[in-house]
Amino acid sequence: MSKLVRYGLLGSGMMGQEHIRNLALIDGAQVVAIIEPNPQMRERSLALAPGAATFDSLEEMLQSDIKIDALVIVTPNYQHADQLLTLFERTELPILVEKPVVTSLEQAVKVHAAASKHPAPVWVAMEYRYMPPVAKFRQQISSGDLGDMKMLSIREHRFPFLEKVNDWNRFNRQTGGTLVEKCCHFFDLMRLIVESEAVRVYASTGQDANHLNESYSGEMPDIIDNAYVIVDFANGKRASLDLNMFAEGSRYQEEICAIGPKAKLECFVPGPGRFWPTDTLGPAPIPKVVISPRNPKGPIELDIPVDETLLEAGDHNGSTFYQHLGFYKAITEGNKVDVTIEDGLKAVVLGLAAQESARTGRAIEIIENGLSYQ
The missing domain is CATH 3.40.50.720 (NAD(P)-binding Rossmann-like Domain)
Structure with a gap:
């Protein structure tokens, strides 16, 4: 029991x-x-x-x-x-x-x-750590199929911010900024996959399509809706983020790519199933992982389906369940915590540094072992 x-x-x-x-x-x-x-x-x-x-x-x-x-x-x-x-x-x-x-x-x-x-x-x-296709993607990298990974890119092309109670997510002062609110997930993945700490961040952002005609007590939203971010790591590896929040017509919401001297590895993750127009396009896309070796050439595609019960329980491809299962076992069995406070804070620091880079137009140095910037 x-x-x-x-x-x-x-x-x-x-x-x-x-x-x-x-x-x-x-x-x-x-x-x-x-x-x-x-x-x-x-x-x-x-x-x-x-x-x-x-x-x-x-x-x-x-x-x-x-x-x-x-x-x-x-x-x-x-x-x-x-x-x-x-x-x-x-x-x-x-x-x-x-x-x-x-x-x-x-x-x-x-x-x-x-x-x-x-x-x-x-x-x-x-x-995002616990989405089955992302977990498989991480496993493939760890297996050595790429050789020593050198470059990592994450693309999220998705829908605009949803409406929240009292519209709290329309302002940087309440969210930390889009690159904190939305993208700390991706900075966490970068650190996890690259296995190093960030040393430098550069970002270019825009507020070009969403929320431009909205007003709350006479105040216009100031959250960005698109960005490019480049992150340099202490071990010499590099990662990039391509964010767009007015591109929900895509088949896949997230596309992650890792490249090493032996192969390229890609991960394709669809957005929430409740937003997919099944009446016109049929069933929602199935997540997949694709490895493309240099020799012999030719991509190998793996479908990574997610349990239907888990898909119905939320918008994150089953990951909320796996996360809670890990937390439950940490409480009841003494298992380790996968994502520590330090992990969470370092992901936020990267987001804040990216926001500051976009504001100032300069590259931002990450200091104090990833817990601050200058």
């Missing part, structure tokens, strides 16, 4: 509800508390977790006598740092926190120091 872990959720908007659906697939996981001040989001989350206690604030939950074994932070970005610091100070509970961990360098310093003293597992939600 699986050990029961009772979860409390901080936030149950669109992504919070995805977490609830995926936790429901794990034997032994039970959502018992939800902090959600928005009535509509609260009603939707209770439909997924009937009987869960609900609260309007973190303080209200902490003062209650409800028994909680682990916490999941799925609130807007700008709330993460303060909530983490509060939980580090007042609890000893395991925590899974959605990306980005923080939205500023000042917050990064405080969270890094406080996290080092927390006695329980702290896991940063970097879903």
Whole structure:
């Protein structure tokens, strides 16, 4: 019989509800508390977790006598740092926190120091690591089929930012900027695959198509919708990001490419199935990994299908489930945390440095072992 872990959720908007659906697939996981001040989001989350206690604030939950074994932070970005610091100070509970961990360098310093003293597992939600095609892509690189990988490129061509409660994701001050909010996932993948720390970042960005006619209390959104980013690593390897958020007509949303002296390896990941027009185009595309050796020439394609149950549970190709399964095992079996606070912070620092590079037009140096920039 699986050990029961009772979860409390901080936030149950669109992504919070995805977490609830995926936790429901794990034997032994039970959502018992939800902090959600928005009535509509609260009603939707209770439909997924009937009987869960609900609260309007973190303080209200902490003062209650409800028994909680682990916490999941799925609130807007700008709330993460303060909530983490509060939980580090007042609890000893395991925590899974959605990306980005923080939205500023000042917050990064405080969270890094406080996290080092927390006695329980702290896991940063970097879903892209756990997508089955990306996991296969990483496995192929580790097998040595490419030789010593030299170049890595990540392309995400996707839909614009979705509408969120109170439109919090329309402004850099609340998200950290698009290259933090959206792209810390990709900077995490770069560090993971390249197996080195970044030393330099250069970015060129634009706000060219999305949200240009929107206004909130007289204020125009300032989030970018496209970018090129180049990252140099300490081991001499290089990576690039090509982001476009007005290209949702593509068959694949993410395309990842690694090149070594022996071969090229590609990974193709479709976007959320609920956005695919099955009525006109048929079934959604299947993820795939393609290896193209130099000798003998010729691509070898592998389909990497994702379990239909997992696809129905969220928009991230099953990765939210695998991530939660790892977190559950870290709590119940003492397994290691795959994505540490330091991993999460370094991914954010790269995003912040890229935002600063775009603002200033200069390359930004990464210092302090990836935890700051100048």
